[in-house]
Amino acid sequence: MFSGIVAACGRIERITPLADGVRLTVDSGGLDLSDVIIGDSIANSGVCLTVIGIDGPRLSFDVSRETLNCTVGLDAEGNEVNLEKALRLADRLGGHLVTGHVDGVGEVLKFAPIGESHELVIRAPAEIAGYIAKKGSVTVNGVSLTVNRVDGRDFSINLIPHTVAVTNLKQLAAGSRVNLEIDLIARYVERMLAWRDEQSPRA
Template identity: 80%
Template sequence: MFSGIVAACGRIEEVTPRTDGVRLTVDVGGLDLTDVTIGDSIANNGVCLTVVAIAGNRVQFDVSRATLDCTVGLETPGAAVNLEKALRLSDRLGGHLVTGHVDGVGEVLRFAPVGDSHELVIRAPAAIAGYIARKGSITVNGVSLTVNRVVGTDFSINLIPHTVAVTNLKHLTASSRVNLEIDLIARYVERLAAWREESAQ
């Protein structure tokens, strides 16, 4: 489990093909690895991955083809990745509850400065658009953000300068694709409503 508060921005150094996926070598930048061991979980661009090797400031992850097929940003050497270590029960929940399981890939329609901040407008896949609510939470490339406006499948977010500075969202342009994870609470509310409807029949 994660909170969507990015701890460091790393860089993919190498992508090595494997039988059913790839092995990523990531330079984790300023991420503190003193408490990280083999088998721990680290979110990369919002994707929960398991640490399989550590060498200095470089961490390796095995990524299955199934994961690669439903996410973006994990197969490009040199690409920046948002990194967050898994939460401890004693940690502050600075963002919102994030599982690291991507629900869909969105398309950036606009990323432009508005005063001191930036406006980010994204088109979500129709299958998850109904879970996105004004003033609700959503994760974009692993970053916990608050939705300002929703129109159909499009939603907008205001990014403060700090968020732009410390994440890879600064590199977005119109037509960029991003990993989206809907709010965990919305997912369970929808399932509960569907279960009650099924039980009543």
């Protein structure tokens, strides 16, 4: 479990093909690795991956073909990745509850400065658009953000200068694709409502 508060912006240094996926070697970009061990979970741009190697400031992760097919940003050397270590029970929850399981890939429609901030407009896949609500939470490339406006499948977010500076969101442009994870609570609300309807007596 994560909070969507990015701790460092790393970079993919090497991609090694495997039988059914790839192995990533990621420069951790100053992420504190003093308490990281083999087997720990670290989110890479919103994708929960298991550490399988540590070499100084470099981390290694194996990524399955299925994960590569369902996400973006993990398939090219030089790509920046937002890094976050898994939460501990005593940690502050500065963002919102994030699982690190990408629900869909969105398309950036607009990324433009507005005063000191930036407006980010994203089109969500149809299958998850209904989970995105005004003033609700959404994870974009592993970053916990608040939705300002929703218009059908499109939603907008205001990014403060700090968020732009310390994440890979600064590289976005119209046409970019991003990893999206919907609010965990929205999943359970939908399931509870669906279950209630299923149990209701039929007329």
